[in-house]
Every structure is written in structure tokens, then in C-alpha cells.
Amino acid sequence: MDSETVVRAYYDSIDAHDYETFAGLLAPDVVHDRPDRTIEGRDTLVSFMRDDRPNKETSHELSRIEENGTTAAAEGRLLDADGEGLFAFEDDFSIEGGRIARIRTRTR
Template sequence: MDSEVVVRGYYDAIDAHDYETFEGLLAPDVVHDRPDRTIEGRETLVSFMRDDRPNKATTHEIASVSENGATTVVEGRLLDSDGEELFAFEDEFSIVDGQITSIWTRTR
């Protein structure tokens, strides 16, 4: 599966609260390094996004998706339910066989 399709599907699934699709995009041993924590494992990441995120009424506005070697880089903004920017982000994804194996998030 094309890496851009995978990463766009990742954000679409989060925004739609479609955790079954979200889970299918993640490798079992996925690691998400965020500014506030590191989340390890598919079940833990799905649980966090479904149950523990500080604000679930958000959408991701993607500005660009690019390839940087084996990494897919996404730049965008996280918007609240009123469309106001909460922060800008850059996510770096590693994808193997159509599944996300790691995500590194930086916010601005």
C-alpha cells in the first residue's frame, strides 16, 4: 500500500473515530514518540486515541506529505471543533508492508 494512502488513512481514521480502521494501519509493535509521552504497542495506541486523548473533538489538516528515504513526513495542523488551530505538527512515519511501525511527532 502506498505510504501516502496509509498516513492519510491514519488521520482520517482518528478524525472519524474509526478505531477498527485505525488499528488495521498499525503494526503490532508500533511505537509513537510524542512530545508528552511514548506509546508502545498497537493495543495501547488504539486505547490512547479512543479513550485517553486530552481532546477527541479535533481534525487534522494536512499541508504536505513527502518521502524522506524510508520515512514519510507529514506536516499539518491540529484543529479544534471550531476550526481553530491548536498547534502545528510534523509527523515522521516508518511504514513496512502497509503498516505503520513508528511515528515521531514534533509540535510547533
């Protein structure tokens, strides 16, 4: 898969609560740098998304994805269950061997 396909599948799997697919997109030692915490390791990130996110009934509305080989950047809004915007985000991805190795999230 190219980087854009991996990134789209990342958001789609979170929104669909498809944590098996989500796990398959992540490198075993993935690191997710978020504004509120850093999450290290595939199992820890899957567990967080499945069990510990403050709001699990959300969806990602993407406005832009740019990819450049082993990196990709995405912008969009996180929407609640009613389609209301919660906040805008920018995610930078590093892709290694077709899997996400690092994510850096910024919100506004």
C-alpha cells in the same frame, strides 16, 4: 497501499473516530514518540486515541505529505471542533509491510 495512502488513512481514521481502521494501519509493535510520552503497541495506541487523548474532538489539516518508499513525513495543524488551530505538527512515519511501525511527532 503506498506510504502516502497509509498516512492519509491514519489521519482520516483518527478524525472519523474509526478505530477499527486505525488499528489495521498499525503494526502490532508500533511505537509513537510524542512530545509528552512514548506509546508502545497497537492496542495501547488505539486505546489512547479512543479513550485518553486530552481532546478527542479534533481534526488534522494537512499541508504536506512527502513519502519515500518505507518512510513518510507529514505537516499540518491540529484543529479543534470549531476549526480553530490548536498547534502545528510534524510527523515522521516508518512503514513496514504496509503498516505504520513508528511515528515521531513534533509540535510547534
